Amino acid sequence: MSVVIPVVPRIVAGRIAHCESCGVRARSVCANLPEGDLMRLASISTVRQCGPGEVIMMEGEPAASYHNITSGFVRLHKSLPDGREQVTGFARPGDFLGLASEDNYGVTATAIGPVTLCRFPRDRFRTLMHALPTLEDRLLGVASHELVIAQERMLLLGRKTARERVASFLLDLAPPCGETGVILLPMTRTDIADYLGLTIETVSRTLSAFRREKRIDMKVPNQLVLVDRNGLSRIAQASAL
Amino acid sequence: MSVVIPVVPRIVAGRIAHCESCGVRARSVCANLPEGDLMRLASISTVRQCGPGEVIMMEGEPAASYHNITSGFVRLHKSLPDGREQVTGFARPGDFLGLASEDNYGVTATAIGPVTLCRFPRDRFRTLMHALPTLEDRLLGVASHELVIAQERMLLLGRKTARERVASFLLDLAPPCGETGVILLPMTRTDIADYLGLTIETVSRTLSAFRREKRIDMKVPNQLVLVDRNGLSRIAQASAL
DNA sequence: CGACGCATTGATCGCGCTCAAATGTCGTGG
DNA sequence: CCACGACATTTGAGCGCGATCAATGCGTCG
Numbered sequence: 001m002s003v004v005i006p007v008v009p010r011i012v013a014g015r016i017a018h019c020e021s022c023g024v025r026a027r028s029v030c031a032n033l034p035e036g037d038l039m040r041l042a043s044i045s046t047v048r049q050c051g052p053g054e055v056i057m058m059e060g061e062p063a064a065s066y067h068n069i070t071s072g073f074v075r076l077h078k079s080l081p082d083g084r085e086q087v088t089g090f091a092r093p094g095d096f097l098g099l100a101s102e103d104n105y106g107v108t109a110t111a112i113g114p115v116t117l118c119r120f121p122r123d124r125f126r127t128l129m130h131a132l133p134t135l136e137d138r139l140l141g142v143a144s145h146e147l148v149i150a151q152e153r154m155l156l157l158g159r160k161t162a163r164e165r166v167a168s169f170l171l172d173l174a175p176p177c178g179e180t181g182v183i184l185l186p187m188t189r190t191d192i193a194d195y196l197g198l199t200i201e202t203v204s205r206t207l208s209a210f211r212r213e214k215r216i217d218m219k220v221p222n223q224l225v226l227v228d229r230n231g232l233s234r235i236a237q238a239s240a241l
Numbered sequence: 242m243s244v245v246i247p248v249v250p251r252i253v254a255g256r257i258a259h260c261e262s263c264g265v266r267a268r269s270v271c272a273n274l275p276e277g278d279l280m281r282l283a284s285i286s287t288v289r290q291c292g293p294g295e296v297i298m299m300e301g302e303p304a305a306s307y308h309n310i311t312s313g314f315v316r317l318h319k320s321l322p323d324g325r326e327q328v329t330g331f332a333r334p335g336d337f338l339g340l341a342s343e344d345n346y347g348v349t350a351t352a353i354g355p356v357t358l359c360r361f362p363r364d365r366f367r368t369l370m371h372a373l374p375t376l377e378d379r380l381l382g383v384a385s386h387e388l389v390i391a392q393e394r395m396l397l398l399g400r401k402t403a404r405e406r407v408a409s410f411l412l413d414l415a416p417p418c419g420e421t422g423v424i425l426l427p428m429t430r431t432d433i434a435d436y437l438g439l440t441i442e443t444v445s446r447t448l449s450a451f452r453r454e455k456r457i458d459m460k461v462p463n464q465l466v467l468v469d470r471n472g473l474s475r476i477a478q479a480s481a482l
Numbered sequence: 483c484g485a486c487g488c489a490t491t492g493a494t495c496g497c498g499c500t501c502a503a504a505t506g507t508c509g510t511g512g
Numbered sequence: 513c514c515a516c517g518a519c520a521t522t523t524g525a526g527c528g529c530g531a532t533c534a535a536t537g538c539g540t541c542g
Contacts (some may be wrong), residue, residue, distance in 0.1 A: 483539105483542105484542095485541090485542085486539105486540085486541085486542100487538100487539090487540085487541105488537105488538085488539085488540105489536105489537080489538080489539100490535105490537070490538095491532085491534105491535085491536075491537090492533105492535080492536095493532100493533085493534080493535100494531100494532080494533080494534100495531080495532070495533090496528105496529105496530100496531080496532090497521080497525105497528105497529095497530095497531090498528100498529095498530105499515105499526105499527080499528080499529090500525100500526085500527075500528090501522080501525085501526085501527095502521075502523105502524085502525085502526105503522105503523085503525105503526105504521105504522080504524090504535105505520105505521080505522065505523085505529085506519100506520080506521070506522080507518100507519085507520075507521085508517105508518090508519090508520100509516105509517095509518090510515100510517090510518105511514105511515090511516085511541105512513105512514090512516095512525080
């Protein structure tokens with residue numbers, strides 16, 4: 001995470017994607033596609049690279065492309081005229097961008113660190129989608145899953161306390177279960193605050209509190225270990241996600 | 242709204258739906274289906290009736306059915322162990338219920354007032370969906386639209402003030418534009434508060450303030466008129482919805 | 483070494499919540 | 513038609529959580 005891409009075989013933007021050898025295919029919408037279909041998808045896709053902070057797509061602008069993340073992390077967000085921001089989600093390698101769009105994009109997508117994407121022109125992608133039931137079915141599955149997550153976040157934003165929000169966030173980041181591995185935070189405190197509907201100060205104070213209470217261990221700001229997962233789970237009012 | 246169903250030709254629950262004459266078809270997922278496909282859909286659907294407060298589907302339970310609302314209003318909500326509630330949305334006639342489900346329902350759906358539904362057994366519906374591209378495409382469209390709305394609501398819940406939330410809510414309810422028609426609120430103050438992430442007191446106070454400021458007119462609690470739509474729109478920090 | 487950006491910590495403020503009471507609405511039965 | 517009770521809504525008083533304002537710490541880069 002916060003992956004510095006090995007700059008050795010620097011991919012030229014615009015080149016056709018190599019789906020067969022793509023490392024994130026299993027996690028992506030292109031998973032399970034018959035080989036022929038995969039090639040048709042590859043034929044309309046190009047590689048796009050973005051640097052840190054670069055805008056991949058902009059809220060309100062015509063939805064010209066769909067994207068699939070092949071490396072790096074992306075922040076999805078909306079903002080109010082006066083600058084207040086809400087991060088609606090973070091996207092990881094394998095995630096699909098553009099589902100939540102009508103004719104115009106519904107959110108802005110900004111690269112956190114360097115990001116590599118598979119770009120699909122909207123019209124050609126939609127045509128192909130209609131021709132490939134497996135693909136459309138997969139997209140529906142992804143959209144349904146996103147909806148479930150969105151509803152869970154409405155509960156968090158509408159009804160949870162600051163402690164509950166931060167605890168929920170940490171648990172969502174944590175690997176599925178059991179593991180007491182290190183969690184790397186690719187995003188800043190500002191991103192986390194805007195994701196949880198809090199301020200950076202409250203996020204920072206809450207993390208400090210969890211550290212004092214020996215629930216987490218955090219030697220550097222963007223790297224932490226869940227020490228007392230059960231305690232956090234209790235605080236988070238963990239639901240059935 | 243809060244429609245008292247004319248009890249004259251009381252439909253017997255369980256009977257096969259009459260899609261051809263269905264009044265909400267144009268607004269539903271079954272719109273635009275070729276006639277033959279519509280009949281196949283009708284053949285797996287049954288009519289279900291629910292009384293006020295009745296639970297249509299329950300968060301966390303196995304997702305056995307999908308539903309389409311033919312009349313009445315439905316509250317979609319999630320709750321925390323201690324009873325705090327978040328209404329994730331209100332559903333109207335023509336809306337589809339169950340999209341935001343994995344194997345288990347992601348939210349609870351409760352009837353506000355009497356409700357009539359078209360019920361589709363999950364497995365049979367999914368089989369049919371895979372056979373009818375028009376249907377699956379339509380579902381993907383609905384899911385995408387729901388996602389856009391969900392993200393708008395995250396912005397509201399995470400970043401808007403009480404005044405902005407209530408103003409946004411009123412504008413969302415209002416007919417598309419121009420009209421200064423009467424808005425009927427089928428839901429209670431508690432529902433509105435749980436929808437906006439506020440308390441009933443704050444909702445009530447804010448509505449009273451809008452009335453004092455001559456932005457709305459409200460003679461009875463569940464019926465109001467937008468007097469100053471532009472003012473409300475300014476307050477709502479209206480975005481590109 | 484200083485400048486910058488990000489995170490942490492402290493002090494204080496205010497929006498929206500909580501607790502409490504009054505008022506309004508509506509259905510029911512005399 | 514009115515009296516009554518149950519329940520929803522409105523209004524008031526005071527408080528507390530999280531925001532705001534401000535200062536300090538800390539790591540990175542020129």
